[in-house]
Amino acid sequence: MIRSEILREIAPILRDQLVVCNIGIPSQELHAIDDQPSNFYMLGTMGLASSIGLGLALAQPKTVIVIDGDGSVLTNLGTLPTIGNNAPNNYILMIIDNGSYGSTGDQPTYTGKKTDLAGMARAAGCDNVVVVQDVDTGTALQEAIDSGQSTVMVVKCDSGNAKMPVITMDPVIIRDRFMKAVAS
Amino acid sequence: MNIDKKITNDLVANDVSFVTTVPCKQLAGVIDEIDQCEDIFHIPSNKEDEGMGLCAGAWMGGKRPAIIMQNTAIGVTINTLATLTQFYRMPLPMLISYRGELREPVACQVEMAVHTKALLAQLNIPTYHFHHQSDVEEFDNILKYTYMCNKPVAILTDANFWGGYGDQ
Numbered sequence: 001m002i003r004s005e006i007l008r009e010i011a012p013i014l015r016d017q018l019v020v021c022n023i024g025i026p027s028q029e030l031h032a033i034d035d036q037p038s039n040f041y042m043l044g045t046m047g048l049a050s051s052i053g054l055g056l057a058l059a060q061p062k063t064v065i066v067i068d069g070d071g072s073v074l075t076n077l078g079t080l081p082t083i084g085n086n087a088p089n090n091y092i093l094m095i096i097d098n099g100s101y102g103s104t105g106d107q108p109t110y111t112g113k114k115t116d117l118a119g120m121a122r123a124a125g126c127d128n129v130v131v132v133q134d135v136d137t138g139t140a141l142q143e144a145i146d147s148g149q150s151t152v153m154v155v156k157c158d159s160g161n162a163k164m165p166v167i168t169m170d171p172v173i174i175r176d177r178f179m180k181a182v183a184s
Numbered sequence: 185m186n187i188d189k190k191i192t193n194d195l196v197a198n199d200v201s202f203v204t205t206v207p208c209k210q211l212a213g214v215i216d217e218i219d220q221c222e223d224i225f226h227i228p229s230n231k232e233d234e235g236m237g238l239c240a241g242a243w244m245g246g247k248r249p250a251i252i253m254q255n256t257a258i259g260v261t262i263n264t265l266a267t268l269t270q271f272y273r274m275p276l277p278m279l280i281s282y283r284g285e286l287r288e289p290v291a292c293q294v295e296m297a298v299h300t301k302a303l304l305a306q307l308n309i310p311t312y313h314f315h316h317q318s319d320v321e322e323f324d325n326i327l328k329y330t331y332m333c334n335k336p337v338a339i340l341t342d343a344n345f346w347g348g349y350g351d352q
Contacts, residue, residue, distance in 0.1 A: 044267030055241025078230030
């Protein structure tokens with residue numbers, strides 16, 4: 001499976017949750033598959049989805065699901081110790097690990113070689129780290145939500161992108177409707 | 185009252201309850217004060233752009249955030265300031281130690297100091313410079329201004345403001 005197929009499958013689970021979605025094609029895919037006010041789409045700032053989601057989870061009690069990528073986590077590796085030492089139980093980091101920089105032409109990342117993101121997350125202090133195969137993502141995500149514990153999911157899947165339109169929604173509208181969904 | 189306490193008290197009075205920090209020798213006292221303050225959740229960051237991400241999330245979650253960092257961080261965070269904090273119109277008070285100014289003992293710090301105000305001006309970030317200890321009186325109004333206009337705002341605090349470098 002590629003990322004868009006996973007997102008299509010887990011959309012019914014994501015719909016009822018606060019979602020912070022990674023820059024580029026992941027946000028375009030989620031927006032096209034199932035746009036919700038409770039989705040925060042990153043239009044720029046590669047690497048910060050996990051940090052934005054962590055701040056959000058620390059500030060309020062609702063479950064926060066971050067959809068991140070292997071390339072984006074690699075660009076902000078300092079996030080893992082911060083998560084490992086501070087993540088509250090309402091924080092789920094789901095790293096779609098397709099071993100490539102999908103938004104820029106599927107150039108390989110190091111996670112397709114020797115680098116093990118799950119091992120790095122554990123070494124950084126994250127207590128619940130699970131490696132999931134693409135077909136099992138929905139089950140594993142629901143388990144993470146139901147567990148009421150902070151979880152880092154590393155979802156192994158194939159490299160590739162669906163062709164989806166660029167998000168043209170104004171960032172202030174994305175942010176404003178998201179904040180209303182948080183507060184509702 | 186010492187300035188570390190005054191800054192912390194102003195943060196609390198303005199309902200700032202989420203503060204992230206990347207340390208600096210000059211900021212050690214205020215970071216300690218914030219860490220011990222029961223009304224503020226203090227979360228250290230490993231890098232300043234990560235800290236700005238945390239602040240963006242905290243603000244969308246209903247908390248007023250602030251970041252404390254060195255001016256070298258301006259070189260690290262330009263993309264984040266432009267494409268996250270400014271693009272989504274989010275408030276962010278940035279209490280910044282202005283290294284490389286008068287009484288600075290480390291030459292390399294001057295190399296970023298000479299760019300600091302120019303970079304902030306290029307980004308249209310409202311910028312205040314605390315040089316004398318009495319300048320701290322403006323901090324309360326700067327916080328109110330930041331949350332009024334939903335912008336990142338820089339407060340540069342130089343060595344003279346913090347009382348020099350001790351025996352250096």
